[in-house]
Amino acid sequence: MEFFQQAYREANGRKKPTSLREDFCGTFAVCCEWVKSDKARQALGVDLCGETLQWGRENNLSKLQSEEQKRIKLLEQDVRKRNRPMVDILAAQNFSFWLFKTRPQLLEYFKIARSNLKAGGVMVMDMMGGGDCYTEESIDKRTIKKGKRGFQYWWEQASFNPVNADASFYISFKFADGSKLKRAFEYHWRFWTIPEVRELLEEAGFSESHVYWENDDEDSDDYGTWARGTDAPSNPSWICYVVAIK
Numbered sequence: 001m002e003f004f005q006q007a008y009r010e011a012n013g014r015k016k017p018t019s020l021r022e023d024f025c026g027t028f029a030v031c032c033e034w035v036k037s038d039k040a041r042q043a044l045g046v047d048l049c050g051e052t053l054q055w056g057r058e059n060n061l062s063k064l065q066s067e068e069q070k071r072i073k074l075l076e077q078d079v080r081k082r083n084r085p086m087v088d089i090l091a092a093q094n095f096s097f098w099l100f101k102t103r104p105q106l107l108e109y110f111k112i113a114r115s116n117l118k119a120g121g122v123m124v125m126d127m128m129g130g131g132d133c134y135t136e137e138s139i140d141k142r143t144i145k146k147g148k149r150g151f152q153y154w155w156e157q158a159s160f161n162p163v164n165a166d167a168s169f170y171i172s173f174k175f176a177d178g179s180k181l182k183r184a185f186e187y188h189w190r191f192w193t194i195p196e197v198r199e200l201l202e203e204a205g206f207s208e209s210h211v212y213w214e215n216d217d218e219d220s221d222d223y224g225t226w227a228r229g230t231d232a233p234s235n236p237s238w239i240c241y242v243v244a245i246k
């Protein structure tokens, strides 16, 4: 959320953003953080999956104060739909737009996303890449500590087809009692590159797009901050933000 504010400030100067739309919102954690951060802020979460939205209502929305809950609106619909009022920030996170696998599909989504933004509004997406991401059957295991217990999860890069850039990924879990949820989440995406995405943003009518890279120099005062850049190191695995300005 801090990053969304930075991206908006760097596009619009001092003007403060109040409205946020979270496309592919899932359990809409971003909407919840947004309305908690300021009484003037409103959020709209959009997702196709009613069951996922319901989980969010029961487990995320219910933890907010009732006044905060009233500032969140949820729409069970396709993200490729114009809605009013327009917003200051459109967040499309977790690489979700990669499920649009062709140029016409992604262009259509970007045009509609642009139409859902106010003048000067920003669309914020994350992207990943690097040579390691193309390795098939590669597994990255992580342990999450939660109180005394916690759990393990693993991110599996199952396949990558260099002919059409189709890629499949899965997330599996192992819990403290030994039980497992294998391939609980699956993602079948096109592995888009940054220049392809920026060209489509321009075609969709966005006035500018910027790539933000994270400062990973531990000796620098700016360590961990994000800045616009026109070149970046070819790390084996990276994540960046792409910000498009209406």
Ligand SMILES: C[S@@+](CC[C@H](N)C(=O)[O-])C[C@H]1O[C@@H](n2cnc3c(N)ncnc32)[C@H](O)[C@@H]1O
Pocket (backbone or CB within 6 Å): 023, 024, 025, 026, 027, 028, 046, 047, 048, 049, 052, 077, 078, 079, 080, 093, 094, 095, 096, 099
């Ligand atoms: C990768 S998940 C991201 C969820 C959330 N942003 C997060 O980070 O936890 C993708 C979400 O997009 C939703 N989705 C997929 N296609 C969609 C579409 N065309 N319109 C709206 N939602 C869609 C799925 O139901 C799923 O909740």
